[in-house]
């Protein structure tokens with residue numbers, strides 16, 4: 053499993069494009085008939101993807117977890133961003149279709165992923181954090197997710213935030229997870245930007261046309277850099293970094309966090325006037 057280490061904001065100031073991409077970009081996680089995970093040292097969050105086409109894919113154990121099985125001391129949040137799919141947890145099968153979320157609590161042993169139709173395969177995005185206790189395995193459909201409409205077409209950031217794993221939704225030890233859909237013609241996410249020192253964050257972009265790219269912004273508010281991402285790529289955000297993007301077309305993205313608290317509103321806003 054690839055490992056991403058933590059970066060100090062003072063060191064980040066000197067990074068070139070290649071180094072920024074090596075340290076923060078989580079690419080190549082969506083591969084046909086593969087389940088790919090990347091271990092990050094940001095709150096020990098594992099970021100991954102499963103794209104079953106013909107095969108059923110299993111959540112395998114990794115030697116560096118020093119665990120008997122993947123979820124022995126972990127929880128996982130799963131969101132499907134493509135064709136109809138199924139996730140089976142210790143013999144119980146959940147239908148997880150596009151934009152549905154399945155949370156699996158600590159202690160589940162066998163987790164498998166499959167697509168209903170190979171012609172329209174599922175694309176599951178995965179986030180897993182260390183867990184101290186077992187919360188129930190819970191499915192939440194897109195229709196039942198808590199929705200917040202925000203932004204404005206005048207600032208090209210009109211979007212709907214869907215919360216799945218959060219204080220008033222699916223219960224978890226550390227994970228907070230949801231997805232944001234940009235309205236047609238809007239291209240900006242998370243602007244005005246924010247930081248949250250108490251939680252790392254990961255963004256996974258999807259439903260971005262293949263010929264388009266996201267300019268993802270990171271860094272301290274007064275020391276920003278951009279990283280270009282394409283569809284089905286993710287990026288980690290250290291606790292000291294903003295995380296925001298503007299793309300050359302409308303898109304959606306999954307966001308997920310883990311850390312000191314589960315409080316979605318615990319953010320420190322960065323004023324556009326103060327950004328550099």
Ligand SMILES: O=C[C@H](O)[C@@H](O)CC(=O)C(=O)O
Pocket residue numbers: 211213231232241242243248253295307316319
């Ligand atoms: O800490 C929360 C996250 O950055 C996202 O939920 C923000 C977001 O989806 C948006 O503004 O569109």
Ligand SMILES: [Zn+2]
Pocket residue numbers: 246247248253295319
């Ligand atoms: Zn955030």
